[in-house]
Amino acid sequence: xSKEQLNKLFMPPNKLKAKVGGGTFAGLDMAAVQRxxxxxxxxKVEFVDWIAKDIARLGDAYSTFVANRNANTGSDxxxxxxxxxxxxxxxxxxxxxxxxxxxxxxxxxxxxPELAPLTLVQAHVEAIRVIFRDKIKDISNRVALVLVExxxxxxxxxxxxxxxxx
Amino acid sequence: xxxxxxxxxxxxxxxDNQHMRKLVVTILQAFGVVHISEAVSGEAAWNVMRDxxxxxxxxxxxxxxxxxxxxxxxxxxSPQSPNPFIPIIMLTGHTHIDHVRLxxxxxxxxxLAKPVSVKAILTRLVSVIDHPRPxxxxxxxxxxxxxxxxxxxxxxxxxxxxxxxxxxxxxxxVIAKRAAERTS
Numbered sequence: 157x158s159k160e161q162l163n164k165l166f167m168p169p170n171k172l173k174a175k176v177g178g179g180t181f182a183g184l185d186m187a188a189v190q191r192x193x194x195x196x197x198x199x200k201v202e203f204v205d206w207i208a209k210d211i212a213r214l215g216d217a218y219s220t221f222v223a224n225r226n227a228n229t230g231s232d233x234x235x236x237x238x239x240x241x242x243x244x245x246x247x248x249x250x251x252x253x254x255x256x257x258x259x260x261x262x263x264x265x266x267x268x269p270e271l272a273p274l275t276l277v278q279a280h281v282e283a284i285r286v287i288f289r290d291k292i293k294d295i296s297n298r299v300a301l302v303l304v305e306x307x308x309x310x311x312x313x314x315x316x317x318x319x320x321x322x
Numbered sequence: 323x324x325x326x327x328x329x330x331x332x333x334x335x336x337x338d339n340q341h342m343r344k345l346v347v348t349i350l351q352a353f354g355v356v357h358i359s360e361a362v363s364g365e366a367a368w369n370v371m372r373d374x375x376x377x378x379x380x381x382x383x384x385x386x387x388x389x390x391x392x393x394x395x396x397x398x399x400s401p402q403s404p405n406p407f408i409p410i411i412m413l414t415g416h417t418h419i420d421h422v423r424l425x426x427x428x429x430x431x432x433x434l435a436k437p438v439s440v441k442a443i444l445t446r447l448v449s450v451i452d453h454p455r456p457x458x459x460x461x462x463x464x465x466x467x468x469x470x471x472x473x474x475x476x477x478x479x480x481x482x483x484x485x486x487x488x489x490x491x492x493x494x495x496v497i498a499k500r501a502a503e504r505t506s
Contacts, residue, residue, distance in 0.1 A: 164458060164459060164460065165456050165457070165458050165467060166456060166457055167454075167456045167457070168407050168454070168457055170454055172331075172377055172378070172409065172450065172451050172454070173451055173452065173454075175327075175330050175331070175377065176326050176327045176328060176330050176331050176451060177325055177326060177327050178325040178326030178327070178448070178451060178452070184441060184444055184445065184448070185326065185444070188328075188352070188353045188354065188444060189440050189441055189444060191352040191353070192348075192349045192352035192353060192440040192443075192444070193440050194352070195348045195349065195351070195352040196345070196348065196349065196440065199344070199345065199348055206341040209341070210339075210341065235384050235386075238384050238415045238416075239339050239342070239384075239415065241415045241436075242342070242414065242415030242436030242437060243339070243341065243342060243345075243415075243436060243437065244437075245437040246345065246436070246437040246438060253437070260415070
């Protein structure tokens with residue numbers, strides 16, 4: 157067995173374990189979980205302000221994209237949508253997360269984000285604004301669900317058409 | 323009481339979104355973490371990493387400039403990396419399996435899809451403390467073993483050979499040797 161083989165896989169010293177210890181019982185520290193969940197509850201009063209700012213950022217990115225469609229403005233719009241996709245559910249707007257996921261998928265999976273159809277991009281941005289304006293937090297809201305599913309379908313169709321035209 | 327002395331831990335949170343940083347920092351503080359640094363980009367994180375020598379990094383993917391993926395690659399392989407072994411937990415809105423593979427190939431230890439949950443963050447944190455992955459050096463990769471701990475169980479002839487960090491010798495990757503010297 158060569159030295160090279162021996163060095164392919166090795167375990168560095170676990171200095172982290174030595175530093176913080178722990179692991180004295182199986183399972184998660186539920187007291188820590190409860191403390192953190194309580195801390196998150198105290199933050200909830202700020203969530204509405206946070207998501208409003210994230211939606212405003214998306215709107216700004218969309219306006220810039222409309223005024224000057226290029227890879228950079230498209231990338232900024234993608235990142236704004238991607239942030240909402242990741243955070244909106246935490247901020248109690250899961251349907252906004254779904255619309256943002258559809259928009260970020262559209263912007264990400266085309267060859268270049270500036271190829272995204274403006275009408276479809278606009279429909280996503282407007283849907284997010286409406287869901288927030290009407291405070292729709294319920295994932296079973298029928299009207300909102302129809303809207304979300306339609307946007308997801310249109311995004312999928314657009315991506316499939318783009319793939320076939322290559 | 324878990325026995326984890328989180329107050330001894332130094333964590334760097336890298337995210338360009340201030341709301342996500344505040345959320346993650348609040349959760350970490352509730353766990354008992356006291357020493358928390360923040361950075362808004364890969365470039366800024368690089369400087370903070372050098373200045374504060376964190377124990378763990380919570381890293382966003384999508385950022386302006388150097389993104390999380392590139393930061394992870396640099397942290398693992400750059401000769402200037404302050405700690406190529408540092409545990410990196412990637413916290414991202416990406417959820418597709420292809421993204422998980424990309425993160426894994428960049429040297430990320432744990433992948434955590436947003437939206438964040440308290441339990442998910444604690445689970446990943448405990449994982450890098452209690453169940454660290456062995457490190458691998460190949461011609462094209464240096465970082466945590468990308469196979470999910472299966473190597474601990476399979477003893478057949480096709481497995482990689484396992485050595486101990488204390489047995490590093492002249493053929494050990496230069497980066498790994500340098501880091502081992504620095505942390506010893």
